[in-house]
Amino acid sequence: MKFTDNKPMNYAIGALVLIALPIVAQQFGSGPVRILDSALLYVLLALGLNIVVGYAGLLDLGYVAFYALGAYLFSLLASPQLLETFPALHASFPNGIHMSIWLVIPLAAALAGLAGVLLGAPTLKLRGDYLAIVTLGFGEIIRVFLLNLDAPVNITNGPRGVGPIDAPVLFGFEFGKTHEIFGMDFPNVTNFYYLLLALACFSVLICHRLERSRIGRAWMAIREDEIAAKAMGINTRNMKLLAFGMGATFGGVSGTMFATFQGFVSPESFTLNESIIIVAMVVLGGIGHLPGVIVGALLLAMLPEVLRYVASPLQNLTGGRLDASILRQLLIALAMIIIMLVNPRGLWPAKEHGKAAPAPAEK
Numbered sequence: 001m002k003f004t005d006n007k008p009m010n011y012a013i014g015a016l017v018l019i020a021l022p023i024v025a026q027q028f029g030s031g032p033v034r035i036l037d038s039a040l041l042y043v044l045l046a047l048g049l050n051i052v053v054g055y056a057g058l059l060d061l062g063y064v065a066f067y068a069l070g071a072y073l074f075s076l077l078a079s080p081q082l083l084e085t086f087p088a089l090h091a092s093f094p095n096g097i098h099m100s101i102w103l104v105i106p107l108a109a110a111l112a113g114l115a116g117v118l119l120g121a122p123t124l125k126l127r128g129d130y131l132a133i134v135t136l137g138f139g140e141i142i143r144v145f146l147l148n149l150d151a152p153v154n155i156t157n158g159p160r161g162v163g164p165i166d167a168p169v170l171f172g173f174e175f176g177k178t179h180e181i182f183g184m185d186f187p188n189v190t191n192f193y194y195l196l197l198a199l200a201c202f203s204v205l206i207c208h209r210l211e212r213s214r215i216g217r218a219w220m221a222i223r224e225d226e227i228a229a230k231a232m233g234i235n236t237r238n239m240k241l242l243a244f245g246m247g248a249t250f251g252g253v254s255g256t257m258f259a260t261f262q263g264f265v266s267p268e269s270f271t272l273n274e275s276i277i278i279v280a281m282v283v284l285g286g287i288g289h290l291p292g293v294i295v296g297a298l299l300l301a302m303l304p305e306v307l308r309y310v311a312s313p314l315q316n317l318t319g320g321r322l323d324a325s326i327l328r329q330l331l332i333a334l335a336m337i338i339i340m341l342v343n344p345r346g347l348w349p350a351k352e353h354g355k356a357a358p359a360p361a362e363k
Helices: 009-028 028-054 065-079 081-085 088-092 101-123 128-147 190-213 214-224 228-229 236-262 272-285 289-306 308-317 325-344
Strands: 179-181 184-186
Touching: 009 028, 009 190, 028 190, 028 214, 028 236, 028 272, 028 289, 065 081, 065 101, 065 272, 081 088, 081 308, 088 184, 101 128, 101 236, 128 272, 184 214, 190 214, 190 236, 214 228, 214 236, 228 236, 236 289, 272 289, 272 325, 289 308, 308 325
Parallel strands: none
Antiparallel strands: 179 184
């Protein structure tokens, strides 16, 4: 529903709502703001996967691997983990490495992008279920690799995880501390909200420009009919590799932000279930449609937390015989099934192309 026909006014109202949202939410504690932060992280992840799945039509079930690479890269460069393992580093950096997150973000994007290209290279001739199985295996390989990289040399600390991880600092402003601005307290979760919101808006802008570019149109042509796209002169090989690489960079940056937000990372945060949830966000919201993907990410990120307040009373009604976490998963699955039955193309799908306009009614 439009508030007004003036688009700049609509954008201004939306911006004011987004800016004021955490200030209102923090009046109820840090929990609601943390939910908002987590939702924005998932928006970043869903936008990246939408490039691969939504634009290029390549089903990727190993996307969480790029998320893990970015998180572990920053955790190793901004925590005492490597200093405890390598005494030579401790001698060179007695106070710790503490690399700035603004230097690690481009490194994480490059590392994840390279991993995406390496994943895409051997899978160029695969599509559909076969591609999903290969990418699923890649995601599990990365998780198991990180899980067991504590012997013979302890790099990732194995299942114990890595921490504490530094919070970001920008122009002397420490996001990990509480600040008083205009007489109001802004705790760390609120500070992270604005940082993640800025990154999410920048990511939306990048995705929008990609969608309207020649590269985006080439991806969509491959998605609709790869043989026809190749016949029209599109280099499908390079375009697929570019899609994998571009999507992976979003995952690497998101992983970096996850590590600094949580202050701790472990392999349990990068399971297959995370990849499936991110794919569900893209499909549920509307494949290839930016507003739909954002809505799907926000819904599936926030719904489990909101249902905590519903599951507990229902658990009490059953005398505790029904586990609250299982009930939450049941309610989420039921909501997803109903949505997909009512609208199989998602909550906010893109306009269908190729359909003739309806004929005008005769007078």
